[in-house]
Amino acid sequence: MHIEITDRAVKQLKYISEQEKNSNNALRITVDSGGCHGFQYFYDLMESNSFKEDDVVFENDGVKVVVDEISLGMIKGSKIDYTEELIGSQFQVSDNPQAASGCGCGISFEIKV
Amino acid sequence: MECSARPSLSRTPLIRNSIYHKVLRSVSTIPTSEPSLHTNEKEDxxxxxxxxxxxxxxxxxxxxxxxxxxxxxxxxxxxxxxxxxxxxxxxxxxxxxxxxxxxxxxxxxxxxxxxxxxxxxxxxxxxxxxxxxxxxxxxxxxxxxxxxxxxxxxxxxxxxxxxxxxxxxxxxxxxxxxxxxxxxxxxxxxxxxxxxxxxxxxxxxxxxxxxxxxxxxxxxxxxxxxxxxxxxxxxxxxxGVPEGIHDFPQGEALPLQSNFDYMGGIDFRKGCYIGQELTFRTYHTGITRKRILPVQLYHEGESVPTTLELDRNSNFPLPPPSSNITVLNRKGRPVGSIGTSYHNIALALLKLDIIQNNDLVVDNGQGEKLRVKAFIPNWWPKVEDGKDTEEKPKETAVVI
Missing domain, CATH: 3.30.1360.120 (Probable tRNA modification gtpase trme; domain 1)
Known part of the structure; x- marks a missing residue:
């Protein structure tokens, strides 16, 4: 049950903290049903002191990523990355071992049964 | 790959001073040169x-x-x-x-x-x-x-x-x-x-x-x-109204092949849902080559039916659902499959370019090859002659 946070994601989260002058930021990643492939990633910024009971926190270089247990089951082993592409710059869950296929924009995915 | 319910802009050729009034839609490959047989409008x-x-x-x-x-x-x-x-x-x-x-x-x-x-x-x-x-x-x-x-x-x-x-x-x-x-x-x-x-x-x-x-x-x-x-x-x-597991074997047919568009079961303007990507793309750029149609089953030697005629006395063994329909004496992949059947009639998913063929056969599950004659439901949207697969978007010049 591990999640890797890439250097690019660390850099971007630090940048956000700097901009907002808030060193307590954490990135929450949630998986919910939706999108054209059935499941969808959601990204939220949260205060790192408002964790819930079933939250698991991953850290890299002081940057925190928070995933709840249900979502973790579907993204464990993935990388949390920050991509800058023509379609838009965004945090992204990549190399998800549980995902069978995904849609073009990388937000929706199908789960392996 | 499009994910949202918007047509990709890059595919629309940009023509100055003109506005497209028509968006390309999926077409069905019904041959229009020869008259096809339609079902009767009157009820049984x-x-x-x-x-x-x-x-x-x-x-x-x-x-x-x-x-x-x-x-x-x-x-x-x-x-x-x-x-x-x-x-x-x-x-x-x-x-x-x-x-x-x-x-x-x-x-x-x-x-x-x-x-x-x-x-x-x-x-x-x-x-x-x-x-x-x-x-x-x-x-x-x-x-x-x-x-x-x-x-x-x-x-x-x-x-x-x-x-x-x-x-x-x-x-x-x-x-x-x-x-x-x-x-x-x-x-x-x-x-x-x-x-x-x-x-x-x-x-x-x-x-x-x-x-x-x-x-x-x-x-x-x-x-x-x-x-x-x-x-x-x-x-x-x-x-020609399909319903249930015999007409829709799980995970096999595409929604447009299954007439969900004709039957009002698809909203092409809504946002993401599971399976939307292919459905939406087919609707705008693709061609639907197969559809579910009513067919009449008859024995070899009997004359080819010219109207879809139910025979309530008919009780010959019927092909099990998903039986393959093939063209007689032609090797290769099946051209369709059987869905719901009753007496001498059935629903079948068939390739539209062969539905006028009088040599379609299906095994009745006991070794006999039944003949299959397809009919086009009279309520289907009519495709006018000459503006079939090659329909181009119409332009209207607007002086700006």
Whole structure:
């Protein structure tokens, strides 16, 4: 049950903290049903002191990523990355071992049964 | 790959000073040079007049909870917001992520009277695969506030048809019928023969679909008579209306091949749902080469049928569902497969460019090769001659 946070994601989260002058930021990643492939990633910024009971926190270089247990089951082993592409710059869950296929924009995915 | 419900702009050639009034739509490859055989517009002798039948093999799942509309919206091909505050139900398909049909269904709001809007919906589907449907739904449930209950044993689905059905569905009930004029602001009550149900719009004259408590019959005028359930199946085949597991083997057919577009089961403007990507792309850029059609089965040596003629005395062994249809003496892949069959008629998924072929055969499961003659339902949208597959968007010059 591990999640890797890439250097690019660390850099971007630090940048956000700097901009907002808030060193307590954490990135929450949630998986919910939706999108054209059935499941969808959601990204939220949260205060790192408002964790819930079933939250698991991953850290890299002081940057925190928070995933709840249900979502973790579907993204464990993935990388949390920050991509800058023509379609838009965004945090992204990549190399998800549980995902069978995904849609073009990388937000929706199908789960392996 | 497009993910959102917007056509990709890069495909639209930009022409200065012109506006496209027409967007490319999927076309079906029906050969238009030769006349194809159409089904009869008239009802079968037994089906003429006003009738009602119990619909066989249908079950209901009740979905209740604050996330129900959002949850179903992500799973089906039709647009939940249009029925989210109650009223008539609609037809829709559940697709898998690669865009193939898992189940056909009707989604009925359970109109709970004054306590509505409470998001409670009945999902009507084939009763023989209820466990699979629950499993499919539960996979996507996660933390959604939706409770799923099998309520099949509490309800019976009915089909009512005939000329008088318009007076049964939301008729106005004038408080004093002898009054010539109502005073302004008078409330006119509207009455309905069922709280739950809809007009079945898959085929224009299909009639009403009612969801009634299991021990209650539809309250219809005396002109309506009840027919046995098998007449529902026969009528469905005669008009080319597929339904249930035999016509939609799970995860095989595409929604456009299965006529969900013709039958009003797809909203092409809604946002993401499972399987949308392929459905939407096919609609805008693709060609539908196969569709479900009514066929007549006959024996070798008999003359080729020229009209779809039901023979109620016919009781020869019928091909099992999903039997392959092939062209006689031609090797290669099958050109279609059989769905629901009854007496001497059946529904079949067939390649549209071979439907005029008189050498189509299917094995009846006992070694005999039955002949297959296909007919095009008369209610299908007509493709005009000459503007078939190569239809170009029309331009209108606008001086700016």
């Amino acid at each position: 002798k037994i089906h003429q007049g006003d009738h009602y039948v119990k619909i066989p093999d249908r079950g209901l799942l009740e979905l209740y909870g604050s996330d129900t509309v959002k949850f179903l919206q992500g799973l089906i091909t039709n647009d939940m917001p249009s029925i989210s505050s109650g009223g008539d139900g609609f037809y829709a398909a559940f697709l898998n992520p690669v865009g193939r049909v898992m189940f056909d269904s009707f989604i009925h709001p359970k109109n709970l009277g004054t306590s509505f809007p409470q998001p409670t919906f009945l999902v009507e589907c084939d009763s023989r695969i209820i466990p699979e449907i629950i499993k499919h739904m539960k996979k996507y449930l996660l933390r959604s506030n939706v409770k799923i209950t099998d309520v099949s044993s509490f309800y019976q689905i009915w089909n009512v048809w005939g000329n008088k059905i318009n007076n049964l569905w939301w008729r106005n009930q004038v408080p004093n019928p002898s009054a010539t004029k109502l005073h302004s602001g008078a409330l006119v009550l509207k009455e309905n023969i069922a709280e739950i149900g809809c007009r079945d719009k898959r085929y224009p004259n299909m009639g009403l679909r009612l969801v009634l408590p299991v021990d209650i019959k539809p309250t219809v005028p005396n002109s309506f008579t009840e027919l046995p359930s098998k007449e529902y199946i026969i009528r469905r085949i005669l008009h």
